Amino acid sequence: MSKNPEFVKFDKVDKSYDGKVLVVKDLQLDIAEGEFITMLGPSGSGKTTCLMMLAGFETPTNGEILLDGNIISNIPPHKRGIGMVFQNYALFPHMTVYENLAFPLRVRKMEKNEIDKKVDKALSMVSLNGFETRMPGQLSGGQQQRVAVARALVFDPAVVLMDEPLGALDKNLRESMQYEIKHIHESIGVTVVYVTHDQSEALTMSNRIAVFNDGKVQQLSNPSELYEKPVNSFVAEFIGENNTFNGEVSDISGEKCKVKLSNGEILASAISVKSKGEQTTVSLRPERALIEPGETMDNMFSGKVEEVIYHGDHTRVRINLLGNPEFILKVPNSTSNLELKVKQDIKIGWNSSDARALDPK
Numbered sequence: 001m002s003k004n005p006e007f008v009k010f011d012k013v014d015k016s017y018d019g020k021v022l023v024v025k026d027l028q029l030d031i032a033e034g035e036f037i038t039m040l041g042p043s044g045s046g047k048t049t050c051l052m053m054l055a056g057f058e059t060p061t062n063g064e065i066l067l068d069g070n071i072i073s074n075i076p077p078h079k080r081g082i083g084m085v086f087q088n089y090a091l092f093p094h095m096t097v098y099e100n101l102a103f104p105l106r107v108r109k110m111e112k113n114e115i116d117k118k119v120d121k122a123l124s125m126v127s128l129n130g131f132e133t134r135m136p137g138q139l140s141g142g143q144q145q146r147v148a149v150a151r152a153l154v155f156d157p158a159v160v161l162m163d164e165p166l167g168a169l170d171k172n173l174r175e176s177m178q179y180e181i182k183h184i185h186e187s188i189g190v191t192v193v194y195v196t197h198d199q200s201e202a203l204t205m206s207n208r209i210a211v212f213n214d215g216k217v218q219q220l221s222n223p224s225e226l227y228e229k230p231v232n233s234f235v236a237e238f239i240g241e242n243n244t245f246n247g248e249v250s251d252i253s254g255e256k257c258k259v260k261l262s263n264g265e266i267l268a269s270a271i272s273v274k275s276k277g278e279q280t281t282v283s284l285r286p287e288r289a290l291i292e293p294g295e296t297m298d299n300m301f302s303g304k305v306e307e308v309i310y311h312g313d314h315t316r317v318r319i320n321l322l323g324n325p326e327f328i329l330k331v332p333n334s335t336s337n338l339e340l341k342v343k344q345d346i347k348i349g350w351n352s353s354d355a356r357a358l359d360p361k
Contacts, residue, residue, distance in 0.1 A: 003032060003033040003034050004032065004033040004068060004069075005030060005032045005033075006030045006031075006032075006066070006069075007031055007032055007033035007034075007035075007067070007068055007158075007159075007191055008029075008030070008031035008054065008065075008066070008067055008159060008191065008193065009029070009030050009031070009064075009065065009066040009067075010027045010028065010029040010030075010050065010054075010063070010065055011028065011063050011064045011065070011066065012026055012027070012028060012062065012063040012064075013026075013027040013028075013050075013053065013060045013062065013063035013064070013065060014026060014027075014060065014061045014062040014063055015046070015049050015050075015053060015058065015060055015061050015215075016061045022061075022215055023044075023046050023049050023215050024046040024049050024050060024053075024060075024215045025046075025214075025215040025216050026063075026216070027046075027050065027063070027215075027216070027217065029050075029210060029217060029220070031191065031193065032191075033068075033191055034189045034190070034191055035191055035192070035207050035208065036182070036185050036191075036192040036194065036205060036206050036207045037192070037193055037194070037206060037207060037208050037209070037210060038194040038195070038196060038201075038202040038205065038206040038208075038209045038210070039051065039193065039194070039195045039196075039210050039212055040195075040196060040197065040199060040202040040209050040210065040211050040212065040238075041197065041211060041212030041213055041238075042197060042213065042238070043197065045212035045213050045214065045215070046212050046214075046215040046216070047195050047197075047210075047212045048163060048164075048195055050195075050212075051161050051163055051193060051195050053065060054082070054159070054161060054193060055077055055080070055082055055084060055161055056072070056075065056076060056077035056080055056082075057077060059073065060073065067080065067081075067082075067158060067159065068158065078107070080158075081155075081157050081158045081159070082157055082158065082159045082160070082161060083151075083152030083153060083154075083155070083157035083159070083160040083161070084152055084160070084161045084162075084163070085145075085148050085149055085152045085160065085161070085162040085163070085165045086148070086163050086164075086165065087163060087164040087165055087166075087167045087168055088168065089136070089144045089145060089147070089148045090148065091136040091144060091147060091148060091151070092136075093135070093136050093137060094135075095135075095136075096132065096133050096134060096135055097123070097128065097131045097132050097133070097134050097135075097136070097139075097147050098119055098132035098133065100136070100147060100151055101118075101119045101122055101123070101147070101150055101151050101154050102115050102119055103151075104151065104154060104155045105118055105119070105154060105155055108155060118154050118155070118156075119132070119154060121154075122150040122151070122153055122154040123150055125149075125150060125153060125184055125187075125188070126146035126147070126149055126150045126180070126184070127146070128143065128146055128147065128150065131143070131147075141168060141169055141173070142169060142173045142176075142177060145165060145166065145168075145169065145177060146177075146180075148165070149165070149181065149184070153184070153188070153190065157190065158190075158191065159190070159191045159192075159193060160190055160191070160192050160193070161192075161193050161194075161195075162181075162192065162193070162194045162195065163195045164195060164196055164197070165177075165181075165194075166178065166196075166198075166201065167196075167198075174201075175204075178201055178204050178205055179204075181205065182204065182205045185205075194206065199238065199239050199240065202223070203223040203226075203227065203239075204223075206222075206223060207222065208220060208221065208222055209221065209222075209223060209226050211226065211234075211235050211238060211239070213234050213238070218231070218232060218234055218235050219231045219232070219235045226239055227239055227240055227285075229271075229356070230283065230356065230358070231271070231272070231358075232272060232358050232359050233281045233283065233358045233359055233360065236283040236356065236358060237283075240285065241285070241286050241328060241330075242283050242284070242285065242286075243283070243284045243285075243286060243289070243324070243326075243327050243328060244281050244282065244283055244284075245259070245261055245266060245281070245282040245284075245322060245324065246261075246279070246280075246281050246282075246360060247259040247260050247261040247262070247266075247279075247280060247282065248260050248277065248278070248279055248280070249270075249273050249275070249276050249277060249278045249279075249280055249357065250265065250276065251276060252270050252273065252274075252275065252276060254270075255269055255270055256268070256269060256270060256352055257269075257270035257273055257280075257357050259280055259282050259357055261322055261323070262323060263322060263323050264301065264322050266282060266299050266322070266352075266355065267298045267299055267352035267355070268282045268352050268355040268356060268357040269352060269353055269354075269355065269356050269357065270357050271356045271357055271358055272357065272358045272359045273357045273358075273359075279360045280357045280358065280359070280360055281357075281358050281359070281360045282355050282356065282357050282358070283355065283356045283358055284350060284354060284355045284356075285354065286316075286328040286329050286330040287329075287330045287332075288350050288351075288354035288355075289327075289329050289348055289349070289350040289354075290348070290349050290350065291317070291329060291331060291338060291340070291346055291347070291348060292338070292346060292347050293347070293349040296349075297349035297350055297351055298350070298351050298352040298353075299349060299350050299351070299352065299355065300347060300348070300349045301321055301322055301347070301348050301349075302345060302346070302347055302348075303319040303320055303321035303322075303327065303345075303346055303347075303348050304319065304320045304343060304344070304345055304346075305317060305318075305319055305340050305341065305342055305343060305344045305345075305346060306318045306319060306320050306325060306342065306343075307342065308340050308341070308342065310333075312333070313332065313333060313334070314330045314331060314332050314333055315330075315331045315333055315340070316328060316329070316330055317329045317330075317331060317340060319346070319348065321348055327348075329348070
C-alpha cells in the first residue's frame with residue numbers, strides 16, 4: 001500500500017495570540033506518512049506553536065490542519081490519535097512504569113490481556129523490559145525519557161510529536177537517545193514530528209528538516225541538502241558553522257558569479273543573486289577551504305594564522321583572510337601533518353562550487 005505524501009497537512013495556517021502579531025505566517029507544509037520531520041529554529045520562530053496546533057492544544061487563527069485527509073481543528077487532543085513526548089517527560093510520578101504505559105490504553109477501554117501485550121511490546125522497543133514495577137523516581141533521566149517515548153508509542157498512534165524531548169539530558173546520553181529514537185522510527189515506521197533548536201540533533205535524526213524563522217519555513221530539505229545547499233543567509237548561519245564575506249556582484253556567468261569585496265574578488269556559485277550590482281553574502285563552510293592546496297583552485301589567497309586549537313579529530317584554525325580576522329578552517333587530524341604556528345603566512349584555496357552567493361542579511 002502506498003504511503004500518503006500529505007498525511008499531515010498544514011494548509012495556509014496562521015497563528016496569532018493577540019490578534020496583531022502572527023507567530024506562524026501562511027504555513028504550507030505537507031508531511032508524508034512514516035516520515036521523520038524536524039521543525040528546527042531559534043526560540044520564538046514558531047516551531048513549537050505548530051506542534052501545539054497539530055496536537056490540539058492551540059487553534060489556528062486562519063487555515064486548516066489535516067490528518068490523513070481529515071480536518072482536525074474541531075477534534076479534541078485526546079481523540080486525534082497522536083502520541084506526545086515532552087522535555088520534562090510528563091510521567092505520572094505516583095504510577096509505576098507499567099501503569100504509566102497502561103494509562104492511555106485504559107482510556108481507550110482496552111482489555112487487560114491486550115494492555116499487557118502492548119505494554120510489553122512498547123517496553124521492549126526502548127529496552128526496558130523488567131522495569132514494569134519501578135516508579136519514575138527510581139529511574140535515571142534517560143530511563144524516564146525512554147518510558148515517555150514508550151508511552152507515546154504504546155497505543156499505535158498515527159503520529160508522534162516530540163517537543164525538545166532530549167533537552168534535559170547530558171551530551172552523551174542525548175546523543176545515544178538520538179540514535180535510539182531514530183532506530184525505533186526506522187523499525188516501526190510511525191510518522192514523527194520533532195521540534196528542536198539543536199541543529200546537530202536535527203541533522204542526525206531527520207528525513208527532512210523545516211528550518212523556521214520569524215513564523216515562516218525558510219527551507220525544507222533533507223539534512224545533506226540543507227547543510228550543503230542553504231537557500232539563504234539565515235539557513236547557512238543557523239545550520240553548522242560558516243565563513244561569510246559581504247560584497248557586490250561584479251559579474252554573473254551561468255551558475256557562477258564574481259563578488260567584489262573591499263579588498264579583493266572571489267568566485268562563487270550564484271544561488272540567490274540575479275544581476276550585477278547586487279549586494280550579496282558569500283557563504284563558505286570551514287571544512288571546504290584547504291591550507292596550501294596542492295592544485296590550483298578557483299579562489300586562492302594569502303592569509304595569516306591567528307589561532308590554532310586542537311579538537312581531537314580535527315584542528316580548528318583561525319586565519320586573517322581578505323580582511324576577515326575570524327575566518328575559520330577545520331583540518332582533519334587524520335590526513336594532515338601541517339605544523340601551523342600563530343602569525344605564520346599561509347596560502348588558502350577553495351572551489352567556487354563550495355562558496356554560495358546568498359541574499360545579504
